[in-house]
Amino acid sequence: MGGGWLNGVKRDFTKEEALEEYLFFLADDALILGQQLSKWCSAGPVLEQDIAIINTALDHIGRARLLYQHLAEIKGGATTEDSLAYFRDHMDFRNALLVEQPNGHWGDSIVRSFFIDTFNFYLYDALRNCTYAPIAEIAEKSIKEIAYHAQWSAEWVVRLGDGTEESHGKVQKSIDDLWMWAGELFESAPVFEVLDPSFVAFPTLKSAWLNKVDEVLQMATLARPEDDAWAQTGGRYGIHSAHLGYILAEMQSLPRTYPDATW
Amino acid sequence: MGTNISLEEKFQAYVDAENKVEPKDWMPEKYRKTLVRQISQHAHSEIIGMQPEANWITRAPSLRAKLILLAKVQDEAGHGLYLYSAAETLGTSRDQMIADLQSGKAKYSSIFNYPTPSWADMGTIGWLVDGAAIQNQVMLTRTSYGPYARAMVKICKEESFHQRQGYEVVMKLAQGTPEQKKMAQESLNRWWWPSLMMFGPSDDNSPNSEQSMRWKIKRKSNDTLRQEFIDKTVPQAHYLGLTIPDPDLKWNDERGSYDFGEINWDEFYNVIQGNGPCNKDRITHHVKAHEEGAWVREAALAYAEKEAKRKENRTSAA
Numbered sequence A: 001m002g003g004g005w006l007n008g009v010k011r012d013f014t015k016e017e018a019l020e021e022y023l024f025f026l027a028d029d030a031l032i033l034g035q036q037l038s039k040w041c042s043a044g045p046v047l048e049q050d051i052a053i054i055n056t057a058l059d060h061i062g063r064a065r066l067l068y069q070h071l072a073e074i075k076g077g078a079t080t081e082d083s084l085a086y087f088r089d090h091m092d093f094r095n096a097l098l099v100e101q102p103n104g105h106w107g108d109s110i111v112r113s114f115f116i117d118t119f120n121f122y123l124y125d126a127l128r129n130c131t132y133a134p135i136a137e138i139a140e141k142s143i144k145e146i147a148y149h150a151q152w153s154a155e156w157v158v159r160l161g162d163g164t165e166e167s168h169g170k171v172q173k174s175i176d177d178l179w180m181w182a183g184e185l186f187e188s189a190p191v192f193e194v195l196d197p198s199f200v201a202f203p204t205l206k207s208a209w210l211n212k213v214d215e216v217l218q219m220a221t222l223a224r225p226e227d228d229a230w231a232q233t234g235g236r237y238g239i240h241s242a243h244l245g246y247i248l249a250e251m252q253s254l255p256r257t258y259p260d261a262t263w
Numbered sequence B: 001m002g003t004n005i006s007l008e009e010k011f012q013a014y015v016d017a018e019n020k021v022e023p024k025d026w027m028p029e030k031y032r033k034t035l036v037r038q039i040s041q042h043a044h045s046e047i048i049g050m051q052p053e054a055n056w057i058t059r060a061p062s063l064r065a066k067l068i069l070l071a072k073v074q075d076e077a078g079h080g081l082y083l084y085s086a087a088e089t090l091g092t093s094r095d096q097m098i099a100d101l102q103s104g105k106a107k108y109s110s111i112f113n114y115p116t117p118s119w120a121d122m123g124t125i126g127w128l129v130d131g132a133a134i135q136n137q138v139m140l141t142r143t144s145y146g147p148y149a150r151a152m153v154k155i156c157k158e159e160s161f162h163q164r165q166g167y168e169v170v171m172k173l174a175q176g177t178p179e180q181k182k183m184a185q186e187s188l189n190r191w192w193w194p195s196l197m198m199f200g201p202s203d204d205n206s207p208n209s210e211q212s213m214r215w216k217i218k219r220k221s222n223d224t225l226r227q228e229f230i231d232k233t234v235p236q237a238h239y240l241g242l243t244i245p246d247p248d249l250k251w252n253d254e255r256g257s258y259d260f261g262e263i264n265w266d267e268f269y270n271v272i273q274g275n276g277p278c279n280k281d282r283i284t285h286h287v288k289a290h291e292e293g294a295w296v297r298e299a300a301l302a303y304a305e306k307e308a309k310r311k312e313n314r315t316s317a318a
């Protein structure tokens, strides 16, 4: 592999470790995305969409809770959903880099959601058959809302792409700018090799995702960047962009200021 | 029956008989204007009121608290939407109402011109501000204008939920560490008086009230509602071991009510006139979101028009 940015990251996992890592992939994606989307509250382009995006943030954070609660059960001791959310630092977060990218304008947030929502749709749909019951149950519980998110963000991509000249130009730029953060979603990771195949390996979702993206972008009269373009990497190993530190500093400030308090 | 009964008199008799006025019914122009002003002001309060609470969503100290707060603010957005629709039945468009809000012509509850520096404020607002809103809105479920009354029935249920959740947040703090307890008391100190101000000027300084009562838009005076709120809320504070920041507060056996101190009316009128700590921030934020969203709304409109045309072409080709 040679030396590079990811030099020195852990690549050997026991089965137990791999299970936790996989759960953190799912949970941290959900929490960070929900946290980001929640910033649109009172700032959306129209009241109806404020409501829609808050609703989506609620879904993501709700799903994150289920996953953290299960992780807390596995870890035992004093671990709780909140200790996992509030008392881990950036190097322990396993979310994809895409979800920590800034909200930007409405088009940027929509494209970020469109990429991850479409990924989540194929992922959670397949995870309904996971042999590990807790994951299968959460997937079953969440698939309906995830399908709704994917539809909502795809509809907005079409609306912006096929709307005005201005919106077309803006959302095309969002796609071009965010593309290099999307490739990581389908990256192979050592944990997939340790877990049984019903823990969906993310690379297997790529072709379905690309087909859907192509279909939506075509409706939106938008162009897709090359699928073999260089992609950023690191999130699944705890190597993050500089944005995550600020997201966590804001989110974790209160429990860290008053570590003895319960809320 | 005299044939020379005026429309106004007929309207008054109709309202006096506890009938609901519906959008298509004849109504005095001033009744319509009063309602548009009141309902749009209420809608704006729901919308501007999202801001001080949205301020804590990203920093809520537990995931559960984050979800509850998000859901609450989402409810408020829904209330705003619902109330804009109720006001639209009187012939004023939502765009117009929003323009009036942004230009300063329309008002919103002045309580939202105070900042929320503390997490405890998320509890106190739910407890006191939603609590005061309920006091007012329970009365409005019986208001004479049908669409407004019906909106209030729906909204009141959610507001009382908010109030309970807010009280729960304060209770956790009041029963928590010394720092948390301090947070709760300090927050109550700040919000108590502005909450009392929410009921508006005292009855002798409330010129529009009397007409509103006659039309049964309002059914209780500002001072009556304020007293009811105080009598209900003081025991809740005592239960938490918190102190109401009013040295003159005292149970009056004879009246069966609490006596209380004088409101700082100077502050009240100044905040209403735009001099509160956050008046500028609230409107600036609203205008900014609105302006930044303009290209998005235009795109959605352009797309909808294109779609309609495409549909038309498809059907005419068929």
Ligand SMILES: [Fe+2]
Residues within 6 Å of the ligand: B046, B075, B076, B079, B155, B159
């Ligand atoms: Fe409300």
Ligand SMILES: [Fe+2]
Residues within 6 Å of the ligand: B046, B079, B133, B155, B159
């Ligand atoms: Fe309200």
Ligand SMILES: [Fe+2]
Residues within 6 Å of the ligand: B076, B130, B158, B159, B162
């Ligand atoms: Fe409320």
